[in-house]
Amino acid sequence: MKSIKQFALGTAVALGVGFSGAMTTAVQAEDANYVPLLTYRTGPYAGSGIHIANGMHDYLQMLNERDGGIGGVKLALEECETGYNAQKGVECYEATKGKGALVYNPYSTGITLQLIPKAGVDKIPVLSMGYGLSAAAVGSTFPWIFNVPDTYWDGASVVIKYIGEQEGGLENLKGKKIGYIFLDAGYGREPLPLLEQLAEKYGFELLQYPVPGAEMQNQSSQWLNVRRDRPDYMVMWGWGAMNPTAVKEAVKIRFPMDKFIGVWWSAGDDDASAGGEGAKGYKALNFSGVGADFPALNDIKKHVVDAGKSSTDASTIGSTLYNRGVLNSVIIAEGIRTAQELTGKKVITGEDMRLGLEALNLDEARLAELGLKGFAHPMKVTCEDHAGSHPVFIQEWDGKKWRQASDWIEPMTDVVRPLLEAAAAEYAEKNAPWPARTEPCPN
Amino acid sequence: MLYDIFIDPFVQMYQMPDFFLQVLWEGFVAGILYALIALGFVLIFKASGVFNFAQGIMVVFAGLTLVGLNENGVPAYLALILTIGVMGVLAYGVERVVMRPLVNQPEIILLMATIGLTYFLVGFGEFVFGGEPKQMITEQLGLPTGSTAFEFGDRGLVILQHIDIAAAVIAVVMVTALGVFFNKTRIGRALRAVADDHQAALSVGISLNQIWAIVWFAAGLVALATGIMWGARSDVSFALEIVAFKALPVLILGGFTSIPGAIVGGLIIGFGEKIGELYWGGLVGGGIESWLAYIIALIFLLFRPQGLFGERIIERI
Numbered sequence: 001m002k003s004i005k006q007f008a009l010g011t012a013v014a015l016g017v018g019f020s021g022a023m024t025t026a027v028q029a030e031d032a033n034y035v036p037l038l039t040y041r042t043g044p045y046a047g048s049g050i051h052i053a054n055g056m057h058d059y060l061q062m063l064n065e066r067d068g069g070i071g072g073v074k075l076a077l078e079e080c081e082t083g084y085n086a087q088k089g090v091e092c093y094e095a096t097k098g099k100g101a102l103v104y105n106p107y108s109t110g111i112t113l114q115l116i117p118k119a120g121v122d123k124i125p126v127l128s129m130g131y132g133l134s135a136a137a138v139g140s141t142f143p144w145i146f147n148v149p150d151t152y153w154d155g156a157s158v159v160i161k162y163i164g165e166q167e168g169g170l171e172n173l174k175g176k177k178i179g180y181i182f183l184d185a186g187y188g189r190e191p192l193p194l195l196e197q198l199a200e201k202y203g204f205e206l207l208q209y210p211v212p213g214a215e216m217q218n219q220s221s222q223w224l225n226v227r228r229d230r231p232d233y234m235v236m237w238g239w240g241a242m243n244p245t246a247v248k249e250a251v252k253i254r255f256p257m258d259k260f261i262g263v264w265w266s267a268g269d270d271d272a273s274a275g276g277e278g279a280k281g282y283k284a285l286n287f288s289g290v291g292a293d294f295p296a297l298n299d300i301k302k303h304v305v306d307a308g309k310s311s312t313d314a315s316t317i318g319s320t321l322y323n324r325g326v327l328n329s330v331i332i333a334e335g336i337r338t339a340q341e342l343t344g345k346k347v348i349t350g351e352d353m354r355l356g357l358e359a360l361n362l363d364e365a366r367l368a369e370l371g372l373k374g375f376a377h378p379m380k381v382t383c384e385d386h387a388g389s390h391p392v393f394i395q396e397w398d399g400k401k402w403r404q405a406s407d408w409i410e411p412m413t414d415v416v417r418p419l420l421e422a423a424a425a426e427y428a429e430k431n432a433p434w435p436a437r438t439e440p441c442p443n
Numbered sequence: 444m445l446y447d448i449f450i451d452p453f454v455q456m457y458q459m460p461d462f463f464l465q466v467l468w469e470g471f472v473a474g475i476l477y478a479l480i481a482l483g484f485v486l487i488f489k490a491s492g493v494f495n496f497a498q499g500i501m502v503v504f505a506g507l508t509l510v511g512l513n514e515n516g517v518p519a520y521l522a523l524i525l526t527i528g529v530m531g532v533l534a535y536g537v538e539r540v541v542m543r544p545l546v547n548q549p550e551i552i553l554l555m556a557t558i559g560l561t562y563f564l565v566g567f568g569e570f571v572f573g574g575e576p577k578q579m580i581t582e583q584l585g586l587p588t589g590s591t592a593f594e595f596g597d598r599g600l601v602i603l604q605h606i607d608i609a610a611a612v613i614a615v616v617m618v619t620a621l622g623v624f625f626n627k628t629r630i631g632r633a634l635r636a637v638a639d640d641h642q643a644a645l646s647v648g649i650s651l652n653q654i655w656a657i658v659w660f661a662a663g664l665v666a667l668a669t670g671i672m673w674g675a676r677s678d679v680s681f682a683l684e685i686v687a688f689k690a691l692p693v694l695i696l697g698g699f700t701s702i703p704g705a706i707v708g709g710l711i712i713g714f715g716e717k718i719g720e721l722y723w724g725g726l727v728g729g730g731i732e733s734w735l736a737y738i739i740a741l742i743f744l745l746f747r748p749q750g751l752f753g754e755r756i757i758e759r760i
Contacts, residue, residue: 046569046573046576209729212730295560
């Protein structure tokens with residue numbers, strides 16, 4: 001009987017979801033702070049997107065259940081399925097912005113690029129946490145976009161710095177070959193200007209291996225090229241099904257896994273475990289906590305997951321991407337709390353939220369207060385710097401789980417910041433007339 | 444430039460023979476896998492003259508059903524049998540709900556119906572199995588997972604994945620079985636009659652409905668084999684649906700109605716795109732294999748518009 005009901009429900013959902021492409025669970029009230037969550041639980045990138053979506057939803061839901069929301073006001077949460085598709089992402093944005101949306105988290109560089117020009121017009125900030133347009137870190141040009149804690153260029157500089165450390169100093173990179181395998185989309189191409197600049201500066205050869213979206217699960221040519229070129233290190237900017245396939249292919253050609261480093265979006269547990277025993281030693285950047293041993297995560301389990309108010313499988317709490325989603329929502333929540341303090345209002349607007357995000361100061365004491373001591377590096381946003389170039393660490397797959405394999409590593413801000421400013425100026429010029437900043441600075 | 448195009452690739456092949464052999468092997472494996480996907484398209488096209496847009500999602504659906512059943516405690520071999528049963532039910536359902544009402548309709552209508560079927564299976568599959576990728580139960584199915592390296596002294600090595608060898612063997616067995624079934628049996632002859640003209644086939648007592656159900660079931664079995672093999676190489680996820688369209692140039696090349704054409708076409712595309720990408724791709728920045736396959740197919744079409752093994756259709760006006 002249950003299976004018949006499931007079949008019937010499945011048929012209905014198939015017809016509804018399959019054709020509309022968006023499933024929403026509208027929860028809104030006049031006296032609530034409305035947070036739309038642009039997520040993707042379906043499609044080729046769902047393997048990564050589901051964990052992020054669960055983490056984002058569960059933390060905010062936990063605040064509702066445990067604390068009655070933020071500042072005594074409940075959060076109205078609504079998910080909109082984008083399928084990691086820019087067009088659907090914009091549709092989600094247009095469908096929800098009129099409901100009093102406080103902030104958007106596109107979880108796609110492609111969608112972020114579409115929303116950047118809209119944010120200032122609609123007065124709703126975009127939080128692209130560790131993704132999106134790197135140049136958006138320049139707050140004077142992009143007052144409505146936030147990419148705290150780091151840009152892709154920060155991440156790329158940390159990878160090169162780490163590789164330099166392994167080689168006994170950045171000067172020893174001269175003559176080395178560093179391969180870069182990436183999703184051939186805005187996301188994967190984003191770090192290229194920085195990597196090319198660093199290759200020139202330190203004298204290493206940058207070998208590029210683009211993976212088209214349609215070939216994510218068919219990478220044998222790219223990895224045959226890797227085998228022939230014999231790079232000393234491989235760096236990956238992958239997402240969705242690209243990651244586990246790349247790890248498998250690297251194992252297959254017997255590439256030394258301890259010299260294979262993924263960006264923080266190639267750091268999923270499923271990504272590494274796909275390579276089996278051979279994936280031991282695979283490394284990835286990270287800026288969010290490893291494991292589930294944090295009081296806030298225990299509260300999520302108690303108030304949300306065990307209470308049946310989430311679709312999260314309890315065993316995935318603490319996985320890298322789940323924790324990443326949690327950190328995203330911590331930033332949202334702290335942005336709301338800060339905005340409430342700054343404006344004296346309980347129910348805030350997108351403009352208030354922008355102020356809150358721009359005054360964000362998640363220090364060690366506050367992280368501990370949130371039950372997340374050591375979960376992330378303390379982070380601060382300023383009016384000039386919306387990313388902050390915060391330190392990240394390297395984690396290593398031990399065959400069963402990730403473990404932290406380095407201390408916090410500072411990005412090369414001396415190289416990255418001038419490039420960010422130049423890129424921001426170039427963006428403004430290309431999109432002229434780009435509005436000059438008139439928004440007030442809260443700090 | 445002329446040296447890079449006409450000389451250097453062959454020098455590389457000579458200087459690194461182990462790598463060239465590896466490229467050939469990878470091309471062979473890719474070709475076999477493309478051929479497996481193309482087979483599913485060919486079977487449906489032979490019986491109904493329609494391009495089955497849903498073949499890609501059938502690969503995903505079959506793979507997810509197999510892994511999903513196993514995740515719920517069903518032993519691997521029983522899950523395999525049950526999945527075959529599910530593909531049978533799907534075939535019957537497609538025949539009853541989608542195909543039967545459209546008998547003798549223009550082919551474009553049937554194509555649109557398979558597009559609708561695709562969206563249904565995507566939504567239904569995501570509802571039942573979730574959107575998360577799943578790892579293929581390769582070992583539980585008794586499929587080999589290791590690799591063997593052949594070393595050539597100081598001239599390098601060639602690595603053969605056992606799962607790739609298994610894929611080649613399974614593809615050969617499937618093609619042989621399907622070839623015998625469709626060429627040496629009454630059903631096979633009936634299928635060819637149906638493909639030529641629905642009404643004429645009906646008039647001589649051939650059950651169109653039965654033929655369509657059988658053919659969709661056979662395409663489902665091919666989808667299952669493809670799902671297992673592709674799933675073992677990466678994982679089973681909805682991204683596999685896109686990979687299925689790698690079969691398009693294979694079909695253009697081999698012909699939409701020929702089982703041997705799917706095999707030969709698959710191998711030509713497999714070898715062609717790997718050799719092209721590895722030895723000539725660097726000249727234009729790499730990443731050429733996704734369109735090189737179509738170029739190869741189009742070159743063949745210049746000389747054989749019906750494809751290598753396609754039927755030459757002469758229509759009198």
